[in-house]
Amino acid sequence: MQVPAPFEYERATSVDHAIELLNRLGSEARIIAGGHSLLPMMKLRMAAPEYIIDINDLSAELQYINISDNEIRIGALTRHQQLLESDELAAALPIFRDAEKVIADPVVRNKGTLGGSLCQADPSEDLSAVCDALDASCVIKGLDGERMVSMHDFHRGPYETAVADGEMLTEVRIPLRPNSSSAYHKVERRAGDWAVASAGAAVTMDGDVIADGRVGLCAVGPNLTNIEPISEALRGQAPSEELYARVGQIAADNSSPNTDTRGTAAYKTHLAKELTIRSLRKAVARATGTDTGAVA
Amino acid sequence: MTVTDDNTNAVPTPDNNLNDNKPVGYGRMLRKEDPRFVRGLGQYCDDVELPGMLHLAILRSPMAHARIVNIDKSAAEAHPKVKAVITGADLAEQGLAWMPTLSNDVQAVLATDKVRFQHQEVAFVVAEDRYSARDALELIDVEYEYIKPVVDVRKAMDPESAIIRDDLEGKEDNYCFKWETGDKEATEAVFANADVTVKEEVVYPRVHPAPMETCGCVADVDRVSGKLTLWSTTQAPHAHRTVYALVSGLPEHKIRVIAPDIGGGFGNKVPIYPGYVCAIVASLVIGKPVKWMEDRTENLVSTGFARDYVMQGEIAATKDGKIQAIRTHVLADHGAFNGTAAPLKYPAGFFGVFTGSYDIDAAYCDMDAVYTNKAPGGVAYACSFRITEAVYLVERIVDCLAYELDMDPAELRLKNFIQPEQFPYESKTGWVYDSGDYEPAMRKAMDMIGYDDLRAEQAEKRAKGELMGIGISFFTEAVGAGPRKDMDILGLGMADGCELRIHPTGKAVVRLSVKTQGQGHETTFAQIIAEELGIAPDDIDVVHGDTDNTPFGLGTYGSRSTPVSGAAAALVARKIREKAHIISSGMLEASVADIEWVKGSFQVKGDPEKSVTIQDVAMRAHGAGDLPQGIEGGLDASVCYNPDNLTYPFGAYICVVDVDPGTAEVKVRRFVAVDDCGTQINPMIIEGQVHGGLTDGVGMALMEMISFDEEGNCLNSTLMDYLIPTAMEVPDWETGHTVTPSPHHPIGAKGIGESATVGSPPAVVNAVVDALKPYGIRHADMPLTPSRVWEAMQGNHTPPI
Ligand SMILES: Cc1cc2nc3c(=O)[nH]c(=O)nc-3n(C[C@H](O)[C@H](O)[C@H](O)COP(=O)(O)OP(=O)(O)OC[C@H]3O[C@@H](n4cnc5c(N)ncnc54)[C@H](O)[C@@H]3O)c2cc1C
16 A cells, blocks of 8 residues: 655635635645545655645535536536536537546546646646637636636646646636537547547537637647647638648647657657547537547 | 367356356356455455554665665654664674575565665665654665666676676676577478578567555564464465575474465465565564555566566478477566576476477577566466467467468468377477367367458458458467476475365365465365365365465466366365265175265165265264274375376467557457366356456557666556556457366366466457558567557557567
């Protein structure tokens, strides 16, 4: 059994209480949500926070999927399992179910949260790519109240976010547009493994052309949010295999993966292209009602 | 004799798997041990809690190769909950810093001079709880002086490589040993004249047994009697006890080794690890019980690995596909200490069976085994002592030959099998295969999978640019070590004892030297006794894993339990039956010759009304009244069984894969496994063993590997990095069997525990390589991760080491 270094434990009774604790206990305090990123790091002694602030009692304030006409709001403590199972979410943003099916395993999904995933900011973490493709914004709360940042500004680099000491992430907001859909593709070496690479795409159609499209990539380099040239290339274009291939190539050109035990840099770059193509193809098919349900 | 039909009459269906039978003897029955496991009531080492028990944690080296300059343990000793901090220097004062390995090498218990692999044991802490023990490790300050590590096995013998084992007197290189087998000249002659020769380098990467339960122990030295009780994760409790006695000087009767429930072994729990020795020393010194349980990382980075062979395979054949000779040179990476677990005269284990299931004219192997700065091991990881490597080599190289000849790989194999009338068959490397009938097994597998239809489907798919592969592996193993004239481990012969006692009421207790780690001994051995004596398995208690309460024997690994101890169990039951027969003659007032044994009772021939049951006889044996002349009371017996030969199970495996041309992901679509392990005791348990081994094989073929960076850092120290397959990566296994009994085994049984682990990796790899045939690919090494497959498709295949 791997055992962590000593730490003190506090249980937050409200979001305000959690923020107060964060401010009182200082930079050595860490929030624990599902704990599926933090606890392994503590057990491996790669992290040794002095204080743990448990927010798992805050489901009334932080655990929800609220869908309105033009927006979806998801609480930071919403579990992977809820993101997987929600039929409403899958109908509006099918990319979530696509991604959640291939994130970790049921044990991790039962506890792990959206907020924890985004705040962990692991370059191989899938939900950041999903939220990036969806042009989501993050609500961050501190003693001075709330502020909202785009995914692009939220991610500062590997394991680094816009959430400052004394602040926490409370909510993710995703705009909803008509004639839109989305899809996600991931290559992993084994079920429950982190991505070798993955790509998510979201498109909004205007008749026969793509009015707006975004691609989010994962595990192919740091800071791969908001790849502008991709959106530019898609804007106003009629969907076609040539278009997907061109955009896939842009995705590959913007990737800068490393060779590691998951795969070579060349392979991951290839996947950035291949999975971008597959995600775009699927997202467009869904948005235009021509999806056959085929896997690839 | 070959029986291809099910020897139990009924065939399992999806609605009724027939497992919940209650046979008095062989047949499907649920496992006696499972009720406690499925309720979470197994008792593992870590469940042992003793009053006053302390906890031990080990400090490990962050570097792969470095001289120890200084160790400052004062801060750790000052920790309020720490009882002792021990370094290699402390152990050296007691002469305990080094211990023998199972291959007669030595291994550091704690490093004294230098560290030789990353995560080597450097010091240990004993504290009141495991958290404090672990915390205190961070208070030990070790100063290291870097030495360039030897990581690349291919460069280990270069003159500029640092010498790893400078602890060995006069050692001036990194050679571990050289070994050869077969006939070099005869093989050269065949190769010189052959129509076709094919050469391919085949790598079996380093993998890890990774049992669910890590290794550990609780050592408790009684301060009054001086007796050591050691609860420990060991597959071989008796062998371990004797080795502890020889090393520590503790008298053997003052050592009791208890192997409680074990959460998987796969060879990982054969060696004696430094942690066990540290715990024993700590309990001796402190006078309290001491627990040491490895964490997951420690298990993966420091305990016995398996494989790590770089094999140059060569095969010679006529142009119409008659295989004539196989030759190989092997470069074997043994890590920093030679910890291979194999009979002493077999430094390469049973790799000599690399000639496979084929009748060939000549064979030769020479092997260079070297030291590198990596964890020691070379354990029998479900491999029957390196047969995994041998089978992988021959089955891969035979497929390469099929590729060159443009011949169907099934047809090529069928053409070259050893024929049934050739058994017992002596191979060109001197192994005497006891029995076999290969073609029916092969045909059965081909029928089950629909071989011809699959080839037709493949042709259609290829025309459409889709990638589908069919892979075949036909393996023969040599298991059940072994005859004591040839085989011993550290001087201990590989014969097994067995004791059986029938209680007055006809219930029984059988005591085994072997130890289950999940194989189901508590069920199988009760069934063996039941078959011989007609006592229901539920009425037979199976005792194992406690040296004070079981007879001597060498333990469970290399698929030896049924071939060796299973034979002992049958023989000890027959001994009892003979005695019972004589007692029954007194009870029935008939001569022994007039009484026949009808399972469960003795009957007067021709008069079935006149009979006594084995239970009646048991009561009589213990009861009042006279027994026949010269017969002692009681009904118990013991034997020690020395096998005449190994047993040679075999099997035909066929795997179907689909490869995504865009992402290079491999999907195992189907897998048929036809196994022949001779007489089947419990087909359900056999299927379970096969399912586990097949899953293991998919893991090794597609994802598992322990790798290192150029500084010797282990890159697979957690289960996030060392991938083990899940139910999602494997298909529904389709199993079948033939039955070719072993001629020398009392019940005709062979081993089955490792067959599938041995046989399945080549089937999966052959299938993937077959799928990639349109790319002109003849070979690709494991692990066939998407990235490695994609690189092969680009023409960039590189060996994994
Ligand atoms: C076996 C395994 C497999 C996995 N596979 C995948 C995978 O395939 N894909 C993938 O994307 N992920 C994967 N993960 C990661 C998993 O998705 C995340 O660990 C998890 O969901 C993170 O959420 P959590 O609630 O558990 O975070 P925690 O571990 O509780 O927290 C993570 C970090 O975020 C901080 N934090 C948490 N909530 C907040 C908040 N509201 N505000 C500010 N900071 C906060 C914590 O302080 C901590 O630093 C895997 C994890 C495991 C253990």
